[in-house]
Amino acid sequence: MQLVRTLQSAWQMRALLTVMVQRELAARHSGTAGGLAWVYAQPLLTVAAYYLVFDVVFAMRLGDAAPTKAVGTFLIVGMLPWQAFCEALGRGTSSLIDAGHLLQKNALPPVLMVLRTVLASAAVYLPLLVLLALAYTPLHHGAPALLSLPLLLATQFALAFVLAYALAIMAAALRDTVQVVTFALSVGVFLSPILFPVTLFPEDWRWLLWLNPMTAWVLAYQNVLLQGLWPSWQSCVGMAAWLAGAGAVLSPLLRRSRDELVDWL
Template sequence: MNSALGDELRSAWSARSLVWVLTRREVAARHAGTAAGIVWPYLQPLLMVAAYYLVFDVVFGMRLGEGAPARAVGAYLVVGALPWMAFCDAVQRGMTSLIDAGGLLHKNPLPPVLFVTRAVLASAFIYGPLLMLVASVYVPAHGLRPAVLALAPLLALQLLLCLVLAYVLAILAAALRDVVQLVGFVLSVGIYLSPILFPLSLFPENWRWVLWLNPMTALVLGYQQVLLQGAWPPLSVWAVSAAWIAALALALNVLVARSRDQLVDWL
């Protein structure tokens, strides 16, 4: 790791108390002025996954074919859709975090990494408990197998992936505002280029490599292995996730080094 990215990590760690305060304020801002209060940020994703279950499993009773990790369509969708919603929320909010904090950064020489970290952690504090709640519903179907322990590293990898990717996009968005619209479109179609709406086995074999261009594909497969089959994720899940994080970290190191003197001016 070169000095540019290393300096960012040290800045975030040395200001961890400030990050905690900023994160709490970010979470509070998401439900400010709502009648449901603190429940509202958690209620929205839960209503979405409940709708999947109600429509596909209760109303239509749809079932997947042989070879799928689950027969019930709604139960299958929930396992991939909730991590995807968490990913989109963290990346989108992290991407715009520097733009939103532009006025503050002009007045105070604070490390920009603090604001990206705040946005991603705030998202994790909302979706993390929801993911564990969903896991608690699925795990009993397989018993307390050792594979359930894989949830902790999967969640940690997703958090790290979101943080690195969001920071990369935050710098690019500061330099070129079109990045925000482009990434929004990519995220809206990204769910179709992942094994969330359909099992990997249903995708044409010659085109399955396209799914691996989505950084969440490996993690979604990992969640499905653990929650739907009670099995430890294969090595490919860990290897691909680590490769994505390493590649993004290298890109981030270059971007931080090259934008350090211009970033605040872009904002």
């Protein structure tokens, strides 16, 4: 399988990939006094703003059907993984275009450029998501369902990588792809159970939520962190379907672009 061979080539160059990820993180805020601290400060300040505004200042509450009453607490559980997904997918989509000059001069596997951006995003958000799980201990009480959290995080970034790689190849061939992805990510939060419980969405239209790849993961995070429950079977099926579908799209794109990708860039 082409995707497996691609990942094997990346594994063989893992030392180089590690250096590339470190440089990617350093470059994001180079020249600033805060440096790498800004990478973590921005999502942390966003989370703090949600809690302060919705839970402290306005003390807004959700209905009885919601997994938790506090609005800010509910928003944070979905919004932080969504931000992680958006950053990984958005940067990954343009990663091959941004590294076009490097790929034209060096015989490097293109997969390294996509992995560099996705792993850099993972390096930022994984510690924050772990801290989130610890902060929500009063809600989930350290339930055994927390054992599913590492798998949820791993599969989320795996999906971000596969989708980003497929979209990056498409963007190399057609630059409009970057604009389409940017727009989709900006409106995708409204087509997901992040801003509202899934029970508030009209039942006849709930199937639309599953068009958002993060819906399955968001529902799983809400189950685990807000209620201490294992991810539902619907979430598990949704995650498996999105991973399989993304892989099925990426494989032919890899074969088609193998000899022409550098020329597209």
